Amino acid sequence: MRILHRYLAREIYASTAFVFAALLSLFAFFDLIHELGDLGKGNYRLPQIMGFVALNLPGHVYELFPIAALIGTLFALAQLSAHSEFTVMRVSGLSTQRFALSLMQTGMVFVLLTLLFGELITPGAERMAEQLRLKATSSVVAQEFRSGLWLKDDRSFVNVREILPDTTLLGVKIFQYDSGYHLKMVSYSDRGHYETEGRWLLEDVTQTHFEGDRTTVEKLPQLAWKSVLNPDILSVLLVVPEQMSAWNLYQYVVHLRENKQKTIRYEIALWSKLAYPFATLVMMIFALPFAYHQTRSGGIGGKIFLGIMVGLSFHLLNRVFAHLGLLNDWPPLFSASFPAIAFLSIALGMIWWMERR
Template sequence: MKVLRRYLAREIYLATALVFAALISLFIIFDLIHELSDVGKSAYRVSQAVVYVLLSVPGHAYELFPIAALIGTVVAVSHLAGHSELTVMRSSGVSLYRLALAVCTAGLVLALMTLVVGELIAPASDRAAQRLRLQATSSVVGQEFRSGLWVKDEGNFINVREVHLDSTLRGIKIFEFDHRFHLRSISFAERGEYLGDHWWALSNVVRTEFHGTQSRVVRLPSERWRSVLSPEIINVLLVDPHKMTLSNLWSYIQHLRENRQNSTRFEIALWRKLTYPAAVLVMMLLALPFAQYQRRAGGVGAKVFVAIMVGLGFHLLNRLFAYLGMLNEWPPVLSGVGPTVAFLGLAFAGMWWVERR
């Protein structure tokens, strides 16, 4: 069985690598075509567009791992079935469940690669890609609404019109409330620079203070300001939650909870990140029932087409569950883990049905 596992793993790795190369090449071409439409804006050049596309590759690779593993496993086991090697294995007493165990053993390497790419490579690469593009096009980091970025800081509400790549802030408004939620003051600062340890240096501050029915305007050339806002939180704006690291997701969720803000979107992303490596194994298990019909119906092309449809279905269902979970306030664990569990059940049902036949 050890020789069989090695042989099966080699076939799966080779087929998956070829599928990965094809899929990544397609994404590079599509991304480059899309970026060429923005070439010429500000200082954005073709060379920078190429670098941006290449820096986006790890993020695409992370998303494609389950689909590539599914298609690669389908190609590998279909190839074995077409050469009657699978028939010899089954005739020698190897059950479908033992084959599934061998496939999962080979899939552990791919699952580990998914974890490494998702935790160490993709977040840093995506952040670098976004910084490169924003710097070349002279854009700001991001804005949650047309009015800018809004952050809750204990009893205060902070509005920032622009966040720049060097983490400087422009157009800062601070609405300060007392414990009874009465407005105490409104401060406006033209610019804010981060000093460290959650301290900011504000420039050209205009503060309107409210005392009962009276108000007073105070103007300051500079002021130190302590806030929960930090470059680490600002960096969250550069990376999609599903491509953030687990540690960054967890810390940002804690920040939102401490400020009594909705963290559902990031909790769903956290559960998806936790289960995404396991989704690679689930997709590989789904490939096994296909091989049983290699001799009777359809060739490898038909199997690959069905595998692509199943992989796309899994990808779309993952996103659909995330959106439905946020809209309907489902438990984050259900929205994040539900599709993977559903496809795992489908894989076991397929193997059970094949074994009964």
């Protein structure tokens, strides 16, 4: 059985690699067409556009893993079925359960690669892509309101006018309150740089102290500001939650909870990060029932088209449930895992039905 397993794994890996090459080429082309609309904006030239497109590829790899694994497995199984190799495997004593187990063992490589891209490669590449684009187009990272970005940090409320791609803060206002939430001091700084371990260095600082009925103003060339904010937390402004690493999402969820802010969007993204790699296994199991159909029952092209439709349906259902969970305050774990559980249930039901025929 080891020989059969190695042969099956080799066929699936080859087919999936071919599918990845086709899909990534297509998505890179779409990205290129989209970015050409900003050609000439600031210093955004063709080399910068090509760099941006290349840095976006790891994100596409991560997103496409379940779809590519499904189509690659369908193609490999369709080829085995077309050449009667699947029938020979069945006659040789390879049961459906052992075939499914072999698919799962093969898919564990995809699970590890999905984790690798999702946790280590994609977040950094996406951040570099956004920094490259923002620097080239001279854009500001984020301004949630006309007055800039607002953050809550313990007993302080922080207003940042602009955040540069290197997370340098421009126009920082810090409103500090006492335990009774009476305004104690307002600090304004032209620029702030992150140093280390929760410490920022603010430049050209003006502090206004409120003491009873009197106020005093103090000007400082520099001021060390301790805060729970750090570049990892501020990176949510450069990379959307779905493209952050699970560890950074966890840190940000903890930060929001400590400041009694709503966390459901980031919790859904966190659970999706943990569940998404295993969706690849679900997609590969979903392909198994179609191996029972001979080529004359639909053709390889028909199965590939079916794989694309199923993969897109899964991707769409993932997005829909994330938004529904956010709107309806559903448990984050349910919102993140239901699509995979639903498709796994359908796949197991199809396998059971094929076995009963």
